[in-house]
Amino acid sequence: MKYEIVKLRERPGLVPKAARWFEHTFSIPEEEYLKSMEGMLRGEKPVPQWYIAVDGGDILGGMGVIENDHHNRPDLAPNVCAVYTDGPYRGRGIAGALLKTVCEDMAAMGIDTLYLVTDHTSLYERFGWEFLCMVEGDDGPGRMYIHKK
16 A cells, blocks of 8 residues: 655645545534635644645545644644544554654744644654643543654
8 A cells, every 4th residue: 555645735625525534533523624724725824734644535544733632731832633544544654654744844844842632642652752741621631742853
């Protein structure tokens, strides 16, 4: 399987399909993703940004960068969010490739520190992230990770 990591700002034609994929994956209305992605396409600031992994016409995984991923620590920003790889494609390096691209892309835009909230306990360490602290989110407590370029 060959896949490509796409920075959606460079392929705006994929935005509607990506917004639908994120809606289906996270049950958050497509309009919320479109609003964020439209902000990205305006290019006024480096955040938000959105990324997907594709194989042909299929989206295999994706993630975004937003200011705050629904937690009580606005000082820990920006946040990598909506991290997901579809089940059949897990274990093939897609999440790692997406995270690497996101970190490098954001660093190229002058953002060398990123944060990520998760309930995973060991996944992100494999990709150079470090546990920072616990935060309170909309769905309860979560683990805050940090990555510095």
